[in-house]
Amino acid sequence: MSHISLVDVTKRFGSVTAVDRLNLEIEKGECFSFLGPSGCGKTTTLRMVAGFEDLDEGEIVIGDRVFSSSYKKHYLPPEKRDFGMVFQAFAVWPHLNVFENVAFPLKIRGLSKAKIIERTRRALDHTGLLKMERSFSNELSGGQLQRIALARAIAINPVVMLLDEPLSNLDPKLREEMRFEIKDLQKKFGFTIIYVTHDQAEAMALSDRMLVMNFGVVQQVDTPMNIYNNPVNQFVFSFIGLSNFIPAEISDGKVYVEGARDAGPLPVAIPGERTDRSRDKKVTLACRPSEIDLHDREGIFGIVKGKVYLGDITDYRISVGSVEVRVQKNRRRAFWSEGETCRLKFNRVLWYDREKESGSALYP
């Protein structure tokens, strides 16, 4: 039984469709991320779940309760939804001190004074803020402000926690630390997380499952591992991790880099259905820079155009005909020099249809 379900959720701003028929099921206790470039509709979707935006079409159901529905003309305002939410700019109220900020949602709910103190203290304790409960926001650092926002969100023990790019205003080191803290809090309180971010590393580190969006349309919903390893289309492939897209043509059962037949055929197996029907078909090969090996005896020929030594890895730019291929190797041996001819062996490639606009995947 799914916990949160979004059915055909659609939102338009004027003539722009920000979110287009989005369908999604999120399990209870799951940490689920919305990932995509800015303007892809991920924040709009989150704001619809939160109730800050009404739906143009569709329905949002959580548990067995309908929160928004265009069919039933029903819309529950955000203050009635009992969610926790953390914003990118923290939104810590500058005229209230740390304690008053965290106690605010409890006061609104009319809890007794003793209860308010107890639960505020508990939230402050879990976020390591007990010592600074009398401070004001101008005296605190970005990380501390973020903890206040988190404490305020968990104070009411929400079933659902919404996080809107909560870490993007922090410096990289603090960002990693906070990821763990958010995970820890989830373990302690057991809430379901919906997490919006444009940072793929953050999404992969935190999520049980994630959704990749572009132009208001869902591209793929899966576990981080599946999304990284089997992206359904070129957009997802390029959005998660580093990527090479190599234009290629199939001829006589062999695959060549386009315009570089003399580099030799690629030592890869052609997907089964390709061999018979699609002779002389143009495809796009996608592959991660780390999944290419540099060899002196096997593979297609290329010339090393540039090399950057980064310590743990070496980053090569190798041209095959007019196509540039990026290769990352972490081995100490086989240091190729600029201008040298080398051979490339592809450990894993994914095939994408070049004639279809979406560039969706053609699996072997």
Next chain:
Amino acid sequence: MTIDIKKWGVAEIVLVLSILILVVVVAIPVFMIFWNSFVVDGHFNLNDVVKVLGQPDTYEALKNSVIIALGVTFFSTVIGVFFAWLVSRTDLPFKEGMKLLFVVPFMLPSFIGALAWKMLLSPRSGLINKLLMNLLGLEESIFNIYGFWGIIAVETMYLFPFVFIQVSGALERMDPTLEESARISGAGLFTITRKITIPLVMPSILAGALLVALYSLAHFGVPAILGTQVGIYNIPTKIYEKIHQSAGSFMAIRTGTVLASILVVSAGVILYVQNLVLKSGRFQIIAGKSVRPMLLKLRGLRVPLLILSLVYIFVTVILPTGTIFLVGMLKTYGVSITPDHMTLKNFKYILFTWKMTKDAIWNSVYLSLSAAFVTMLAGVMISYVVVKMKVKGKWFLEFLGVLPFSVPGTVIALGVILMWSGKFGVNIYNTAWIIFVAYIARYMAFSLKSNSAALEQVHDSLVEAARACGASHWQAMRSIVLPLIRPGMVAAFFLIFLPALRELTTSVLLYGPTTRTIGVAIYTLNEDGETVYAAALSSIALIIIVIGHLVIRRITRSRLEGAQ
């Protein structure tokens, strides 16, 4: 950027020149006022000051100023906050248009407004009073614009935009997630407004309210037109009365300077408090990214509140302006407004025939143009030293630079009279020069504010980059700094030119037989009972002001388009 070319480099010369300008234009006049109030025959004398304050009419003027300022501040704040909230946090129709309309009273001279309200609501001849008396068959008039309520009402109409602009600006810049996180915490819109929104914009509300208080305390026009007739004087009108009626007697000047000192001190205190309020770093509420704020759905109240806003604008802007134009076209004052009583001859007469009004228009135009130009240039230089240069002794200039902000128009007028009527070997009293000097002092604050804001936007690294490319200090200034601050300079010019054009408070104390300004001419015409001509001249002033504002809009807009 450090500049230390020998002992006496360009920096020091510019610094000394800047200090000199401020000393001569502002510091000495203000000093003269304090000297005159507190020093008698070379001795410090507080007893006489107390004696002056103990006189019933000065004490009365002080009390009236405070009462009027409190009333105006209260009503301006309530009205300003309400309309600011309405246009930035609700789904009121035509909000953008309404936002512009609410700022219109700002550009209208309040003494012309007072004049209009006198024509509408004076007990016997007021048009609305006459209409109501005829309609209801009454013997007595219902409204009387003369008195405290009239003064407070009219000043509020023209001063509430101070609060409106401050608060609507703060509401628009405020990070909407501050309110959204209160909402997701379970608070309804009413609770959010009370516990989050209002406390967060409180500094802006206070800043606006204090500005209103400052202006009202030192305001001449409205109390002069609506108060003196019934014996209500505030500080500026009392000073005017003393100086004018006693023809510069020692005692009159003493009273004037003591009252003026009080104005300077209270203005200083108000500005200091405002600065404290605005600087309280607790209230960093500006949004990082722009998200549309949640708007309160007014539902059934949408149309009634729109009508309320439109009625408010009609009553405060259209009704008085229309009255001025209509009365300006009457053949004689007192006849009913019907087409056969109308004529355009009044305008022809004051524009082309009557020397007094022709002179007044010409005086105002050339005085405000030249004062705006000179003040703008001086402001660029002084701001440059304060904002950009590192030079010893700068603190003194910074200290002097605060002075123009806290010196009201009446005080400037008194100060320049004391300074420029022969005491230092120069006597320009009764000439246009004294008004010119006074205008520079009066509007220096605007120029400093606009220019230093523009200069602060020019990051030092931009100049350093030019220097690194081989530009000399002067070349960097000319090719990088000046083009970048040109918008600030243009803004400063118009910020001075337009108010100077309609200036009354200062010029009314300084004018001579041939140096009336538009403001003075309107005021004296009204005093002499020439209401129709006063209205006609006011109409012409309003037309010039509106054209001026359209020109600024045009310039600022084309500049925006050019930048895109």
